[in-house]
Amino acid sequence: MTATDSSISIEQFPVRWPVPTRWDDNDHYGHVNNVTYYSYFDTAVNAWLMSATGTDIRNLPAIGVVAETSCRYLSELTFPEQLQVGIRVEKLGTKSIVYSLAIFHENAHGIWEAAATGRFVHVYVDAVTRTPVAIPAAIAAAAGSLV
Template sequence: MNNGDYLHWQTVPTRWKDNDLYGHVNNTVHYSLMDTAINEWMIKTAGFDPLRGDQIALCVESHCVYKAEVAFPDTIELGLRVGKLGRSSVRWEAGLYRGSDAALIAEGYFVHVFVGRGDRRPAEIVDPVRAELQKLVIA
């Protein structure tokens, strides 16, 4: 993967509290940043309403491979793309790059399954969410 493969970018500052006793951003922060970037994109860009909509998106699988360290006060350039778009699911792929030198620090993915709010059964992804997701699908 190279950073040209991602179709949506977000700059994320690290925070003092993100550093752990080893002097770098703790691994749990990487997952939190990916989850936050994905949900922010769905809400702001695709009009997804996680609080009142008929559907919610559940994370059923996630993974992260750590490549390099990052520490406060550096920033993280987080790239998103859709690796696979199914009927009721989406595989988000993320690349996290150190802002100071563009080094790849982590690559990860989240799989969301869209389900009905009440019955928690898989449901076809509705427009405009699907239309916006399609814009992030890589060839």
């Protein structure tokens, strides 16, 4: 993985959530395994939601389930690295949120460079029945600040 996309900058993301690589993130080839990038996205979005709302989102009557994800890999990550996951809202609906994401790491010159870009769709469902419902007000307000 050596592709780069210089059009993506960390400044394009109003939220930058820190996520360190972990020892067990590396695969047999010596770099962070592709599936782990999705874990970084999931961790950043949900940790940010909890921080921004001041609420344990797991206890709300409606929960966000992942309906769609994608990831474009631009460069390798490895252990140990301190990452920043950029978060912005691409679309805020009444029952779903589409996040635009990017994982950044510092290059040899100390510049934050995109290692991956992604998309993450949360659809809100009733915690018990799993039927689609409106986004909880606290989450809608937090996400709305990123539109």
